[in-house]
Amino acid sequence: MKFAIYTKNAPAGFFSYLQVEGTTEEVWKMYDHLRPGFHTITSGQWGDSVEESYSLLRKEIIKELRRWEKKTDLRPSQVRRVEILKMGLTTF
Numbered sequence: 001m002k003f004a005i006y007t008k009n010a011p012a013g014f015f016s017y018l019q020v021e022g023t024t025e026e027v028w029k030m031y032d033h034l035r036p037g038f039h040t041i042t043s044g045q046w047g048d049s050v051e052e053s054y055s056l057l058r059k060e061i062i063k064e065l066r067r068w069e070k071k072t073d074l075r076p077s078q079v080r081r082v083e084i085l086k087m088g089l090t091t092f
Contacts, residue, residue, distance in 0.1 A: 001084070003091045004038060005057065007050055014053040017043035018061065018088050041088060058092055061085055 002021040007014050019038035042064065044057030068074065068082045 001087065003088050005054065005091055007053055013046045013048050014050050015044065015046050016050075016053040016057040017041075018057060018091070020084060020088070041084060054092065058089070061089055065089075 004019050004021065005016055006019060007016045018041045020041055021038045042057075042061060044053055044060045047053035047056050065082060065085055068078060068085075071078075074082070
């Protein structure tokens, strides 16, 4: 899988989001995996700079991972999401 972080610039600041590319089975039942191209996994908050928006995105991913790891008996799609989020953290 290929991950990418995209950042948008607007008058309010900078906004970053994490995307995954591919039509693989790893994203099956999580995204529209038949459509080629990138699919958004998660997004962060508005920041004053690009670095701050990256930091806020990373914090958002960590917060979601903690929330999923507290739960027991996850569905297979939820387990895949946790694995994809963990792999996405390596792009920072």
